[in-house]
Structure formats: C-alpha cells, structure tokens
Amino acid sequence: MSRPPHDQITPMSSLPSGTVLYCPDCDMGIYITTRKVERDGTFEGAVRSLADAPEYKRGSSPKRCPFCGTGVWWYPPGYVYTLQYGWVA
Numbered sequence: 001m002s003r004p005p006h007d008q009i010t011p012m013s014s015l016p017s018g019t020v021l022y023c024p025d026c027d028m029g030i031y032i033t034t035r036k037v038e039r040d041g042t043f044e045g046a047v048r049s050l051a052d053a054p055e056y057k058r059g060s061s062p063k064r065c066p067f068c069g070t071g072v073w074w075y076p077p078g079y080v081y082t083l084q085y086g087w088v089a
C-alpha cells in the first residue's frame with residue numbers, strides 16, 4: 001500500500017476522542033484516541049492500544065500494522081487511516 005491519493009483523503013484539523021486508527025489492509029483496529037487529538041503529527045499519550053497492538057511510540061517513519069505487517073496506517077506528517085473517516089490528513 002502506498003500513500004493514499006488526494007481524492008481519498010479527508011482534511012480534518014483534529015480527531016475526536018474515540019476515533020479508531022485502523023489497518024487499511026486487514027481491517028484490524030490498532031489504536032483508539034482517548035481525547036481530542038490536534039493534528040500535529042503525534043498520538044503519543046493520546047491513544048490506547050486495541051487488541052494486542054504494542055503501545056504507541058513516536059516515530060517519523062510510516063507505521064505498519066502489527067497484525068498483518070503489511071498495511072500502513074500512518075504516514076508522516078499525519079496521514080492516518082481511521083475507521084470512521086477513512087484516510088485523514
């Protein structure tokens with residue numbers, strides 16, 4: 001999976017609490033936001049792991065799904081794949 005095309009991205013200045021960050025390939029929920037997250041490019045301290053996903057750590061590389069190892073759910077500087085809104089920038 002490569003970075004999503006612009007016509008498939010929803011611009012949002014923040015993500016509401018309860019947004020599920022999701023794998024676009026295997027449809028697993030990876031993290032859920034525990035408070036409103038401003039789109040400054042990090043989710044550190046603002047997300048809870050779902051299932052057996054590892055705790056979120058800050059990083060500047062694309063993040064692959066811990067379940068299938070294929071799906072990329074986050075591209076810096078802040079493209080994320082969500083259950084509720086699809087790709088969000």
Ligand SMILES: [Zn+2]
Pocket residue numbers: 023024025026027028065066067068069070071
């Ligand atoms: Zn996956």
